[in-house]
Structures are given as C-alpha cells and as structure tokens.
Amino acid sequence: MIQRLRFLIAIAALLIAAAAAPQPAGATTVQRVVSPGGIEAWLVQEPSLPLVALNFAFVGGATQDPTDKPGVGYMVSSLLDDGAGELDAKAFQRKLEDNAVELRFSVTQDYFTGSIRLLKDRLEPSFDLLRLALNEPRFDADAIGRVREQILAGLRRETTDPGSIANRAWWRTAFPGHPYGRPTGGTQTSIPTVTADDLRTFAKQVFTRDTLKIAAVGDIDPVTLGQTLDRVFGSLPATGTRVAVSDAPVRDGGRRIVVQLNVPQAVVRMGGAGIMRKDPDFIPAFVVNHILGGGSFTSRLYDEVREKRGLAYGVYSYLLPMRHAAMFMAQTQTQANSTKEALELIEAQVDRMANEGPTEDELAKAKAYLKGSYALNFDTSTKIASILLQNQLDNLGIDYIDKRNGLIDAVTIEDARRAAKRLAQGGMLVTVVGQPKDLSSKEPGG
Amino acid sequence: MPINLTFSRSARAVAGWAIATALFATAVGAAPKPDIGHFTLANGLEVVVVPDRRAPVVTHMVWYKVGAADETPGKSGLAHFLEHLLFKGTALHPMGEFSKTVAFVGGQENAFTTQDYTGYFQRVSREHLKTLMEFESDRMTGLELTDAAVAPELKVVLEEQNQRVANNPRARLSEQIDAALYLNHPYGRPVIGWRNEIEKLNREDALAFYKRFYTPNNAVLVVAGDVTTEDIRTLAEATYGKVPKVAEISPRLRPQEPAQVAPRHVTLADAQVQQPSLHRAYLVPSSTTAKPGESEALEVLSFILGHGTTSRLYRTLVVEREIAVGAGGWYNGTALDATQFGVYGSPKPGVTLPKLEDAIDAVIDEVVANGVTPDEVDRAKARLIADAIYAQDSQSTMARWYGAALTTGSTVEAVQTWPDRLRAVTADAVNAAAKAWLDKRRSVTGHLIKDSQKEEKRT
Numbered sequence: 001m002i003q004r005l006r007f008l009i010a011i012a013a014l015l016i017a018a019a020a021a022p023q024p025a026g027a028t029t030v031q032r033v034v035s036p037g038g039i040e041a042w043l044v045q046e047p048s049l050p051l052v053a054l055n056f057a058f059v060g061g062a063t064q065d066p067t068d069k070p071g072v073g074y075m076v077s078s079l080l081d082d083g084a085g086e087l088d089a090k091a092f093q094r095k096l097e098d099n100a101v102e103l104r105f106s107v108t109q110d111y112f113t114g115s116i117r118l119l120k121d122r123l124e125p126s127f128d129l130l131r132l133a134l135n136e137p138r139f140d141a142d143a144i145g146r147v148r149e150q151i152l153a154g155l156r157r158e159t160t161d162p163g164s165i166a167n168r169a170w171w172r173t174a175f176p177g178h179p180y181g182r183p184t185g186g187t188q189t190s191i192p193t194v195t196a197d198d199l200r201t202f203a204k205q206v207f208t209r210d211t212l213k214i215a216a217v218g219d220i221d222p223v224t225l226g227q228t229l230d231r232v233f234g235s236l237p238a239t240g241t242r243v244a245v246s247d248a249p250v251r252d253g254g255r256r257i258v259v260q261l262n263v264p265q266a267v268v269r270m271g272g273a274g275i276m277r278k279d280p281d282f283i284p285a286f287v288v289n290h291i292l293g294g295g296s297f298t299s300r301l302y303d304e305v306r307e308k309r310g311l312a313y314g315v316y317s318y319l320l321p322m323r324h325a326a327m328f329m330a331q332t333q334t335q336a337n338s339t340k341e342a343l344e345l346i347e348a349q350v351d352r353m354a355n356e357g358p359t360e361d362e363l364a365k366a367k368a369y370l371k372g373s374y375a376l377n378f379d380t381s382t383k384i385a386s387i388l389l390q391n392q393l394d395n396l397g398i399d400y401i402d403k404r405n406g407l408i409d410a411v412t413i414e415d416a417r418r419a420a421k422r423l424a425q426g427g428m429l430v431t432v433v434g435q436p437k438d439l440s441s442k443e444p445g446g
Numbered sequence: 447m448p449i450n451l452t453f454s455r456s457a458r459a460v461a462g463w464a465i466a467t468a469l470f471a472t473a474v475g476a477a478p479k480p481d482i483g484h485f486t487l488a489n490g491l492e493v494v495v496v497p498d499r500r501a502p503v504v505t506h507m508v509w510y511k512v513g514a515a516d517e518t519p520g521k522s523g524l525a526h527f528l529e530h531l532l533f534k535g536t537a538l539h540p541m542g543e544f545s546k547t548v549a550f551v552g553g554q555e556n557a558f559t560t561q562d563y564t565g566y567f568q569r570v571s572r573e574h575l576k577t578l579m580e581f582e583s584d585r586m587t588g589l590e591l592t593d594a595a596v597a598p599e600l601k602v603v604l605e606e607q608n609q610r611v612a613n614n615p616r617a618r619l620s621e622q623i624d625a626a627l628y629l630n631h632p633y634g635r636p637v638i639g640w641r642n643e644i645e646k647l648n649r650e651d652a653l654a655f656y657k658r659f660y661t662p663n664n665a666v667l668v669v670a671g672d673v674t675t676e677d678i679r680t681l682a683e684a685t686y687g688k689v690p691k692v693a694e695i696s697p698r699l700r701p702q703e704p705a706q707v708a709p710r711h712v713t714l715a716d717a718q719v720q721q722p723s724l725h726r727a728y729l730v731p732s733s734t735t736a737k738p739g740e741s742e743a744l745e746v747l748s749f750i751l752g753h754g755t756t757s758r759l760y761r762t763l764v765v766e767r768e769i770a771v772g773a774g775g776w777y778n779g780t781a782l783d784a785t786q787f788g789v790y791g792s793p794k795p796g797v798t799l800p801k802l803e804d805a806i807d808a809v810i811d812e813v814v815a816n817g818v819t820p821d822e823v824d825r826a827k828a829r830l831i832a833d834a835i836y837a838q839d840s841q842s843t844m845a846r847w848y849g850a851a852l853t854t855g856s857t858v859e860a861v862q863t864w865p866d867r868l869r870a871v872t873a874d875a876v877n878a879a880a881k882a883w884l885d886k887r888r889s890v891t892g893h894l895i896k897d898s899q900k901e902e903k904r905t
Contacts, residue, residue, distance in 0.1 A: 047837055097825065100833075102836070119832060153721045153792055160720050297549070310600070333613075335608060368551070369549045371552060379842075403522070
C-alpha cells in the first residue's frame with residue numbers, strides 16, 4: 001500500500017530531513033546471531049520495553065527494474081502488504097492492524113528494504129505476516145489496480161512539484177543510460193505497463209538469501225531470533241539472477257538546467273563527484289562536508305546563505321555514497337530574485353573549500369560535534385536497527401560503532417584538505433526549477 | 447489538516463518529528479509506565495522528568511505557553527518570528543554562541559511553533575545537559591536583538607513561508623479552510639502568518655511579545671532520557687531557578703466560536719494542481735474543551751472512519767466503490783480551544799469532486815445514522831493503546847507528549863491515564879460523538895482543483 005499518499009494528505013507539510021550521518025553508542029552491545037539454517041543477523045538485545053524492531057535489505061533495488069519499466073520494484077514495495085498466502089489484501093491489512101504491527105517496505109536504487117516493529121506478545125503472528133509477504137505475495141489484480149492508480153496520482157502531482165522536477169532532471173542528466181538515471185518511482189508511461197509477472201519476477205530475483213542483511217533490536221533473545229530468521233527468511237531462494245550494474249561517474253558537471261515553473265520560490269539541486277564509502281578518504285570527506293554544509297546551524301553554507309543574507313530557509317550539502325557511484329550534493333530553495341545570488345554563493349563556498357580546505361579550528365569543532373552526536377543515533381530501537389543494517393550494507397564490521405569515533409579523531413588537516421579537493425571535482429550539475437531571475441541553462445564549461 | 451502544524455526553525459529538523467506529532471493524537475501508558483517526575487520551581491517554572499535510561503543521552507525542551515493564537519490581530523506570524531529570533535543572542539551569550547556550544551558538544555537543536563505553544567530543544571549526551579540548561583535559561587529573559595540580526599531573519603521566515611505555503615497549493619488550501627472554519631477564533635490565522643503581515647513584523651514587535659510571554663511562570667521544562675528526577679531538580683534550581691519571574695500571565699482567553707449554522711465550501715484552483723483532492727474540517731471539541739470521555743470517543747471515531755486501509759472511508763471509496771486513490775480522516779485532540787476533525791479523499795481520474803464528496807457524505811451519514819459496531823471500537827482501542835508502547839521507545843516522543851499536554855491545558859495525570867480513559871470508550875459514546883459533531887453546519891469543505899484557464903494562458 002502507499003503510505004505516502006494516505007498520510008501526507010492529512011498530516012500536511014511537516015518537514016523532516018534525516019540526520020544523514022551514521023554515528024557511537026556507549027552502552028550498545030551488538031551480537032552476531034546465526035540461525036540454525038545459517039542466516040546471520042546483528043542483534044542488540046534490549047529487554048526494557050516489550051517490543052522488537054527488525055530491519056533488513058536485499059541488494060538490488062530499482063536498478064533491477066526492467067530497462068523499459070522503471071517503477072517495478074517500487075510497485076512491489078507497495079504491494080507486499082496487500083495480500084499474501086491465503087490472505088487477500090483486506091484480510092492481510094486486518095491482521096496487521098489487529099496485531100498492531102508496523103510493516104514497511106521500500107526501494108532505493110541499490111536496495112530493497114523492509115522494516116517491522118512489533119509487540120513482544122504478538123511476536124509469532126507478526127513475523128508470520130512478514131514471512132507471508134516475502135515468500136507468498138499474491139499480487140492480486142484488484143490490489144495491483146489500486147496501487148497503480150495511487151502511484152499514478154503521485155506521479156501526476158510530481159509533474160508540477162518543483163522539487164520532484166529538479167530531482168528527476170538531475171538524475172536523468174547525471175546518469176544517462178545507467179539504471180541510476182531512471183526514476184525509482186516509475187513514470188506515467190511505465191507504471192500502466194507493469195504486470196503481475198513483472199512483479200513476481202522482481203521478487204524472485206531480488207528476494208534471495210545471498211545478499212540479505214538483517215538487524216534486530218529489542219526484547220528478543222538470540223535463540224528466538226535465530227528460529228525467527230529461519231521461519232521468515234529460510235525458504236527464500238539461496239541466489240537469484242540479478243542484472244549486473246556498472247560503476248558510473250557523475251556526468252555533466254558544470255551544466256545548469258533551468259526549468260520554468262510558475263512558483264514563487266525556485267528549487268535548486270546540485271551535485272558532483274563524491275567519494276565512495278569504502279574509500280579511505282570517505283571519513284575525511286564526511287568531516288569536511290559537515291563543515292561546509294552539514295546538519296548543524298554552524299556550517300559555512302548555513303552562515304553565508306541563511307544567517308548573513310537571509311536568502312533561504314534551508315541550505316545544506318551531503319555526501320551520497322551509493323554502490324556504483326558517489327556524489328556530493330547540495331540544495332536550497334529561494335525566491336526568484338535571489339536564486340542567482342544563492343547559487344553563486346554555494347558554488348563559491350564549494351570551490352573555496354576544495355581549494356583551501358577547512359581551518360584547523362573548524363576541523364577541531366567538526367570532530368567534536370561528530371563524535372559527541374554519534375550517541376544520539378542510539379536512543380530508539382528503530383534508529384539502532386537502521387544503523388546496524390547500514391553498517392552491514394557498507395561492510396563496516398560488527399565492531400564499527402566502537403571504532404567510528406576513533407576514525408573521526410584520526411582525520412588530520414592534510415586528510416581534510418585532500419578529501420576536500422575531491423568534492424565535486426569536475427564541477428557540479430545544477431538543476432533549478434521555478435522562475436529564477438537572470439539565470440538560464442548552460443552547457444558544461446559555458 | 448491539523449491546526450497544530452508545527453514550524454521548525456530549520457528545515458533540517460530531527461527525524462521522527464512527523465511521527466511524534468502524529469502520535470500526539472493517540473495514547474500513552476500501557477505497558478511499563480515510566481516513572482514521571484513533576485514539580486514546580488519557586489519562580490513558577492513547571493518541570494517534567496521522563497526517565498529513559500537505555501542510552502546515555504537526554505532530550506532537553508523548554509515549552510512556552512504561547513503560540514500563534516495568542517498574537518495581537520494584525521501581527522500574525524509574530525510568535526513564530528520570535529522563535530527564530532531566540533537564536534540571536536543575549537547579553538551574556540552573543541549571537542551564535544549558543545548554537546556553537548550545542549554543536550561543539552555534539553548536540554542537535556531546533557525549535558517549533560504552533561497555535562498554542564512554542565518550544566526549544568536540544569538533544570545531547572547526558573554530561574552536557576547542565577551547560578545547555580544554563581544557556582536555555584539565560585535566553586528565557588535575556589534576549590537582545592539588533593536590527594542587523596532581525597532583518598535577515600525576516601527574509602528567512604518569508605522564504606520559509608514560500609517553501610511551506612506559497613509553493614504548495616495544498617498548504618494554501620489548508621490556510622483557506624482554517625480561515626473559513628474559525629469565524630471568530632484566532633486559530634483561523636496561519637501559524638506562519640499572513641504574508642502581508644509577516645512582511646511588516648519588526649524588532650519592537652518581537653521584543654514586546656517576548657517580554658509579555660517569556661517568563662518562567664509561563665513555561666514548562668521537560669527533560670527526557672538518562673536522568674533522575676533528583677538530578678534534574680538540582681540542575682533546574684541552579685539554572686532556571688535563578689531566572690526571575692518578569693511578567694504576570696493572564697488566563698488564555700481567546701475569542702470563542704459562535705454557534706456555527708452554515709456549511710462552508712472553498713475551492714482553490716491552481717495551474718500547479720495535477721491531482722485534485724477534497725479536504726473537510728469539522729469544528730469539534732479538543733481534549734481540553736471536551737466533556738469527559740468525548741475527546742477519547744472522537745479519537746476512536748476518527749480511527750474507525752479514517753485510519754489506514756481498514757477504515758470505513760478507505761474501504762468504501764478506494765476498495766469497494768473504486769472512485770478514489772486515497773481517503774481517510776484524522777482528529778487533532780491536542781489543543782487549548784475547539785479543534786478539528788478532518789476527512790479527505792483524492793479521486794481517481796474521471797471522478798468529479800462533487801461525486802467524491804457525495805460518497806464521503808454517504809459514509810459519514812451511515813455512521814451518524816447507524817453507528818459503529820462494538821467490534822470496530824475494540825479494534826480501534828487496541829491499536830491506539832499499542833501506539834503508546836511504541837511511543838515509549840522514543841524519549842523525544844515522550845517529551846513532546848508531556849510538553850504539548852501541559853501547554854494546551856492538560857495535565858501530567860491526564861497523559862498518564864489516557865490509556866485507561868481510552869479503554870472506557872463504548873460504542874454508544876462513539877455514536878453519540880458522531881451524531882453531535884459530524885454536523886456539516888460546523889464544517890468547511892475544500893476542493894483543490896486544477897486552474898485550467900491559467901494554464902491555457904501560460905502555454
């Protein structure tokens with residue numbers, strides 16, 4: 001089912017942007033649990049509340065969509081809780097509700113992910129619903145029809161939403177001919193063509209044990225978790241046939257695309273080359289990005305664009321390391337008269353950081369923030385589960401949360417300068433949607 | 447669309463805020479009850495402590511009992527503008543020092559404004575709590591503002607209004623619905639303000655508002671996380687305890703709604719609209735204004751009518767009649783004065799909004815005429831009570847529950863007994879609430895449609 005449509009209409013525009021940084025726990029003890037059937041999960045056992053959160057991911061998200069049918073994986077993620085096994089959509093949804101279980105599936109370019117949050121006294125029936133959804137999804141015609149209409153409604157909205165237009169234009173231009181260039185949510189022409197067979201094929205190819213990673217947090221012991229893992233995931237195929245995805249550079253650095261849309265505030269998205277997660281410069285780059293445009297109220301971009309000049313409500317940058325590409329991204333939204341000024345300020349700050357790196361003082365303060373704030377990511381079960389899962393996907397090792405602050409601490413000013421030079425090397429691809437004054441599209445180098 | 451829309455200082459708000467806000471409407475308590483501390487300092491500052499010892503971190507929040515609905519007419523947006531300006535420094539700590547300190551100790555911070563309250567918070571490792579309490583208590587009465595600091599921030603707020611409202615037809619419709627629903631009460635004005643009035647706000651307005659409302663006897667301190675009540679009592683007395691009471695606070699008596707006698711319709715047409723939708727708001731009691739049991743019954747009613755895919759609206763409109771892509775409902779009980787009960791739907795292509803509206807009316811008429819079943823009531827109650835257990839997984843959510851309750855006329859005891867009161871809801875009570883409150887004469891129905899004319903002109 002489509003959560004997005006259903007809840008955002010009522011709850012309207014509460015803005016949230018997740019703190020992007022994975023960050024240390026202190027008291028968190030992570031256990032490696034291997035089920036009798038050989039399925040591994042990382043577990044933080046926390047008996048003080050009667051609930052369990054479990055997150056999992058398979059490699060192969062939207063990159064596994066058929067080339068001419070973007071959106072298949074997204075549609076699968078929307079349909080898994082709309083009927084499975086003997087239960088049709090209505091019966092399945094009713095059981096979810098009666099057991100007060102929260103079950104979510106989603107798809108990114110690289111991964112198909114799921115999360116379940118359940119009450120301990122409903123452990124068996126809750127996990128049984130997850131087992132059914134993954135192993136025996138029905139993809140009934142009426143449910144497909146419903147979800148198709150919901151996705152199309154969302155896509156229609158996106159056609160005049162400045163942020164969506166800017167994002168789509170950015171990805172299409174940065175990755176032409178590559179799966180990353182296709183929209184994860186599909187298109188108005190692709191979604192109507194998706195069949196039940198497409199959905200089943202996707203599930204068969206992607207829901208396989210060889211790439212499965214699992215993290216669990218809460219009131220569950222290792223033995224029970226092991227049995228649960230076998231029951232939920234044990235019958236999935238060992239392997240599947242995935243489409244190989246090539247590594248790709250970010251294309252068209254220096255290009256600017258301006259799309260005219262009749263809205264008072266222009267949306268700016270920009271991005272260039274970043275640094276892969278496994279690259280030794282990733283942590284230095286992560287620290288540098290924090291100084292340049294990271295999440296606190298003290299970054300250079302925040303200071304220059306918002307505090308000093310009042311040009312925008314939000315302005316920030318982030319690293320986006322994916323499996324086959326790495327990006328450095330920045331974004332803001334500002335009125336037509338100041339779009340050009342804001343964009344030039346951001347570009348100048350990125351250039352300055354690349355050329356000069358941060359100061360010693362900035363580096364020291366950023367390290368203090370990043371080390372100190374890591375613990376804030378470990379105060380709820382769902383946050384811990386999501387970090388444990390991400391660390392597995394990034395091949396960081398089960399002891400990473402104990403090592404991580406040491407890695408931040410070890411970043412020298414030379415490391416930071418070196419990493420800064422690598423951000424957006426080759427320029428940024430910029431997409432602007434709105435009616436920006438004195439700003440037009442331009443070719444790379446133009 | 448709820449009136450308790452919050453406006454954070456930064457778009458980079460802490461993740462989970464939307465979830466927390468959604469949960470305000472539901473329940474607390476159930477399983478192991480946290481051992482809540484609650485006391486008041488000599489200067490009138492009320493303090494709530496929510497221990498959660500699982501991680502060595504704390505959530506530190508100060509809530510002021512002032513929001514957009516407390517503004518003087520003509521100064522809409524002032525409460526929110528002042529919230530932004532609270533980051534501009536004091537005599538003791540010049541501009542930027544507080545945020546730099548929060549960042550240096552690895553803390554996260556933000557602030558928010560609604561119709562009824564304004565809140566400031568930091569999340570930080572336990573050992574830095576005292577430092578932040580010193581800073582936060584200092585800006586309770588020590589704010590200093592220069593025009594040089596105020597001018598760019600007004601531009602920031604105007605950009606926030608662009609981002610949240612002007613660029614977004616659905617948000618603009620929501621403003622029109624609120625304005626039409628409240629004939630007399632200030633809840634009819636947007637929290638962020640009307641743009642023509644925001645543009646005229648200035649330093650003097652902000653300082654006058656600050657001096658009138660920011661005083662320990664008008665605030666609630668909530669600390670959740672790895673602390674004990676005794677720790678907090680000591681720290682609070684050493685920091686906030688030294689802040690003098692600087693203003694007397696009058697009862698929050700806003701102009702109340704007269705008897706509402708006519709259904710209202712508003713239509714917002716915009717070339718940007720590609721998917722039409724319908725949103726209706728009924729004027730209903732909040733948990734503070736309701737008779738005993740009535741708000742809880744409305745909570746259950748909104749769940750049965752509009753929560754998720756098993757709700758009556760979704761099942762009828764989306765699944766059975768296949769005329770909508772989405773449909774649902776909500777109730778925002780956390781408000782000082784009369785609040786809203788909402789229903790909404792998005793039609794499938796080819797289905798007109800009047801047809802969709804007829805279908806929504808039919809679902810509501812059926813509930814009013816024939817009532818809900820005891821089975822539906824039991825299911826709704828069980829699910830709402832379970833949410834309370836999930837809420838305890840987040841110290842921030844718990845802190846927000848108590849803060850929102852205490853700044854909207856509720857009490858610590860009321861939050862704690864919520865699950866018990868919810869359990870006591872009967873089908874008869876739900877049916878009585880439906881009959882009493884789902885009355886179109888007390889409602890506004892909003893249509894969001896495409897402005898085809900405008901688009902033709904453009905192309």
